[in-house]
Amino acid sequence: MLTDSETQIVDRYVEEILSDDNFAVADEILAPDFVIHGLQTLRGRESFIEVQSTVLRKAFPDLTFDVEDMFGDGNKVGVRATIRGTHQGEYLGIAATGRQVEVETTMILRVSDGQIEEVWPVMDSLTWFQQLGAVPTMDWQEEE
Secondary structure (H helix, E strand, O other), rough: OOOHHHHHHHHHHHHHHHHOOOOHHHHHHHOOOOOOOOOOOOEHHHHHHHHHHHHHHHHHHOOOOEEEEEEEOEEEEEEEEEEEEEOOOOOEOOOOOOOOEEEEEOOOEEEEOOOOEEEEEEHHHHHHHHHHHOOOOOOOOOOO
């Protein structure tokens, strides 16, 4: 079962850092050796802040993460969230389109001593790039 402190620190990460771009609180929320695992593993708070502020925020300045579900046990917390934003700057070689994106993401976070140590995120990248117009909709996909 989640403790109140684990819930609060994950809420702060999602709201203050991911949604509000408030990196001033990173020292409080993220462990110094913070790691995000994935396609490109980022090690350390500074690496995360650099990518978040220069890649994501420049391309999607209004990006928000809305938590739909949160659950956990021990020091692991699972989050299902919806990411929303407007493509207003270059993103991974894709010129700004002005298009809205809205996709699901799931994260597993490891919390220790009141800080987030690690995050394992998974995002619906196919839908993300389809909404940007970089990948066509497949014949088998339903129109929404």
